[in-house]
Amino acid sequence: MAAPSGTILIGKSETKYEQLVLKLANRHGLVTGATGTGKTVTLQKMAEGFSAAGVPVFTADIKGDLAGVAAMGNALPPFVNRAKEIGVEYRAEQFPVVFWDLFGEQGHPIRATVAEMGPLLLARLLELNDVQEGVLNILFRYADEQGLLLLDLKDLRAMLAELGSNKELQAQLQAAYGNVSPASVGAIQRQLLVLENQGGQNFFGEPALEIADFMRVDEDGRGHINVLAADKLMKSPRLYATFLLWMLSELFEQLPEVGDPEKPKLVFFFDEAHLLFENAPPALLDSIEQVVRLIRSKGVGVYFVTQNPLDVPDKVGAQLGNRVQHALRAFTPREQKAVKAAAETFRANPKFRTAEVITQLGVGEALVSVLEGKGAPSMVERTLVAPPGGRVGPITPEERRALMRESPFRNKYTETLDRESAFEMLAQRAEASAKAAEEEQAGSGGILGNVLGGILGGGSTSTAGKPKGRQPQSMTEKIVTSAARSVATSVGRQIGTAIVRGVLGSLLGGKR
16 A cells, blocks of 8 residues: 555554644654664655655764665565555665765764854854853954854964964954953863864865755655764764754744745654753754744754653643654553653543553554544554655665765865855964064164164164164154055955854854
């Protein structure tokens, strides 16, 4: 049995097939369950369904076993038997997949500039306190005013060095924006070193990712499944969570309003979602809640995948209309609380007690409730999840390399670009300043020599013998120099790129 047009088959309950309505798929969703209960297989099944319907997908591959969606499925007995059990025909398939990797090892590199990340997300990534975050905001503002592009981490490091060592600049910025203490700058530098040691420098730079490259379909009209290799990335969980949040903000900022389309323009699976919300300040949680609520009108569906439903704050969970709940354990008080909380989020079914069933579900079983009709949630049903068509499990390194060679992006993101930015511009300024000081020192020494020579009788007072160092400016020269500096500063501020950005761009008032 194929899913009717406009729907994605999830599985079969006692009375009916459970299907996700594409028109309501951008109302977001939640997939939860303990380790080993079948969350990854459910995620793969849903991703395949969206791809077959022409909807591009982005998902992280935490353990490496989601990559199998790129290979032809195997008619293994458990999958064939499950298909027969729910009354569908098992069909092995292979889906169009593009592999990505922040480290550029198991997929195409993904990069963003420091400016695109913005001070708020960067402060979270560096785990800065409020005072240090304030200094980072001042740095971004100063870079903007001076036309200093912040592209990669060496640009940021150069700016921090300038801020930390230039007392005149510190006084200038303090008068305009607030205190910039060397101690705060030093703390940011140390956190930046930690980020670099975790491989963060691989993410910042150019060419920056074009979000449109995540939203492609193949020649058969199937959406590309973009798989982010995250097994190594998970060793830096803050980088992982911040990167995915940056992606959401970029999608929100760049995509036009489309209302409620017949199917989503992109579906975004946020695996290990608890990493996004752990220790997040209230302001950031408010911003995440607003993005989840408003990005729906951009045609993007966001599906959080996590072990415990309590991992998702209530104000975010309230926006997640489509729910798949795998088994939970209830051995500890926290686990019992999670079971109760999960049960209360479903529309009750009089045939069973939801809280009891959650602890009794087998592998590949789930409680499912999806939006239907005018957007009301369906009654929760105990459901056997349908088997995926692609391979379940990892692919070999040779298979991955072959797929990457056939990728349309095999040459676009491979080579790193390093155009002139803050690092080079500050280095040029320092060189020019050192040269001017050297010339001034040489000039001063020559004048002194002439004076002493005149006193001692050995100096020359002729024009030809005068030093070639810097001469005092006339009043006219001083006026012209002052005016030139004023014009240069004004022009520089007009052409300076809008580097200072908040986490959500236009949502917080900023536009590209």
